[in-house]
Amino acid sequence: MENSTTKNILILGGSNEGFLLAEQLNDDIRFNCVSSLAGRTSLPKKPVGEYRTGGYGGPDGLANYLKTENIHALIDATHPFAINISKNASLAATKANCPLIQIIRPAWKKTEQDNWLEVSSMEQAANILTAAHSPVFLTIGRLELAAFRNRTDLQMIARAIEPAKKNDPDKSKLAGLNSEPESWPLNISFIYAKGPFNYNAEKELIQKHNIKSIVSKNSGGEKAKAKLDVARDLKIPVIMINRQQQQTQQHTQIVSSVKEAIIRLEEIYDHK
Numbered sequence: 001m002e003n004s005t006t007k008n009i010l011i012l013g014g015s016n017e018g019f020l021l022a023e024q025l026n027d028d029i030r031f032n033c034v035s036s037l038a039g040r041t042s043l044p045k046k047p048v049g050e051y052r053t054g055g056y057g058g059p060d061g062l063a064n065y066l067k068t069e070n071i072h073a074l075i076d077a078t079h080p081f082a083i084n085i086s087k088n089a090s091l092a093a094t095k096a097n098c099p100l101i102q103i104i105r106p107a108w109k110k111t112e113q114d115n116w117l118e119v120s121s122m123e124q125a126a127n128i129l130t131a132a133h134s135p136v137f138l139t140i141g142r143l144e145l146a147a148f149r150n151r152t153d154l155q156m157i158a159r160a161i162e163p164a165k166k167n168d169p170d171k172s173k174l175a176g177l178n179s180e181p182e183s184w185p186l187n188i189s190f191i192y193a194k195g196p197f198n199y200n201a202e203k204e205l206i207q208k209h210n211i212k213s214i215v216s217k218n219s220g221g222e223k224a225k226a227k228l229d230v231a232r233d234l235k236i237p238v239i240m241i242n243r244q245q246q247q248t249q250q251h252t253q254i255v256s257s258v259k260e261a262i263i264r265l266e267e268i269y270d271h272k
Contacts, residue, residue, distance in 0.1 A: 007072040007269050010065075012089055013047055014040075016223060017103045018077035021258045022047040030269050034069075038078075038085065040143070041161050062092035073268050075261060076102040080114065080243055081217050093251045100252045101264045105220040107243060108228065115237045117245045122147035125215050125239045129154060133213035133237065139227060140241070145188075152187050157209055159191045196223040203230045215239045262266055 009025065009222045011018055013035045022035045026049045035051040037044050044053070055060040066074060076089045086102065093100035110116050122140070126147045129136060135155040138148065142160035184190075191205075206214075206227070214231050216224075218240050231238050255261050 005269075006030065006032050007265075008070055009073050009075060009265065010069070010071045011035045011047075011075045011077055013051075013077050013104075014038055014044070014082075015077050015079050015103075016221060017105060017261075018075075018256050019045065019047050021075065021077055021103075021261060022049050022051075023256065024262065025049075026267075027169060031265065032135065038061050038082075049181060053215060056088075059088040059091035059095065062088055063095035066092060066096035066098045070094075071098055073099045073101060073265060075265075076100060077258075077261070080104060080107070080219055083244055083246065086246060088253055090246075098251065099268055101261050102148065102252055103258065103261050104254055104256060107218045107220045108240075108257055110240075111232070113232050114228070115231075115235065116240045117237060118240045118242055120150075120242055120244075122241065125241055126151055128239060129215075133239075135209055135211055136210045136216045137209070137227075139224070140215055148188075149185065152185055154187060156188045157211070158188055159193060161194045162192055163190070197226050199226045199229055201232070202226045206230055206234065208237070213237045213239060215241070217241045218243055 001003060007030060009031050011022055011033060013019060013022065014037050018035060022033055025031050025033045033049055035047040035049065037047075037051060037053045038055070039053040048258055056065055062227070065071070074089060074093050076086050078085050078089075089100060089102075092098075110118075117128055122144050129151060131153065133154065135157060138156055138158040140158075142162070142164050145158060148156060197204065205211075214236060216227065216238055228238060230236070253264050255264060
């Protein structure tokens with residue numbers, strides 16, 4: 001039961017770190033946690049404990065929520081490429097004078113055995129592809145496919161959790177095409193699956209479709225790493241999209257793990 005010393009925590013989740021943090025804090029009587037999910041998928045994984053789904057109406061809406069719900073700390077445990085959400089979280093925390101802890105998992109590191117072509121955007125990834133890279137395995141989700149809409153010279157297999165939805169951001173729509181598979185360019189086929197993906201399954205899929213290259217975000221973590229291990233072993237090039245540099249506000253503390261985030265929360269509990 002919440003008491004006068006309990007600290008209210010809002011977790012912007014959806015990532016492995018967000019789920020793990022909610023689980024670890026669920027039975028900690030010092031904290032009253034609410035997880036927040038963006039609502040991009042129809043049947044999202046549910047975190048342990050209380051949660052809500054949907055946006056806040058930008059940084060002003062989130063700042064208002066932080067104030068009205070008396071949130072003592074905001075934790076950004078979103079995907080490393082959820083740039084807009086992280087930006088809004090940072091602005092909102094500053095407006096609400098609320099401490100912000102941002103969990104940024106370490107990026108994958110290229111080894112001597114890897115054949116990575118590193119780029120800074122989806123557009124660069126689409127432009128760098130050549131005929132030798134086809135068929136291409138797009139492992140970037142459904143929200144970033146628009147950059148590849150004009151590459152009708154390539155065969156592409158796109159993996160996503162589920163088909164495009166009407167309420168997806170505009171960048172996920174291919175020139176007005178809807179979510180029906182037959183409405184997409186014929187050179188793009190889809191595989192709908194949700195990770196984690198293991199090495200053997202990834203290798204079987206890549207060999208079955210005679211994949212010649214993989215397009216991936218540098219998300220880090222173990223959940224989606226197997227495809228990179230397979231690419232290394234099969235000597236398949238990976239077009240790796242690096243993360244954008246994020247600007248942080250004065251209330252932000254950056255950590256790289258759930259363990260570190262809990263340490264920061266304990267400091268807030270002890271001193272606020």
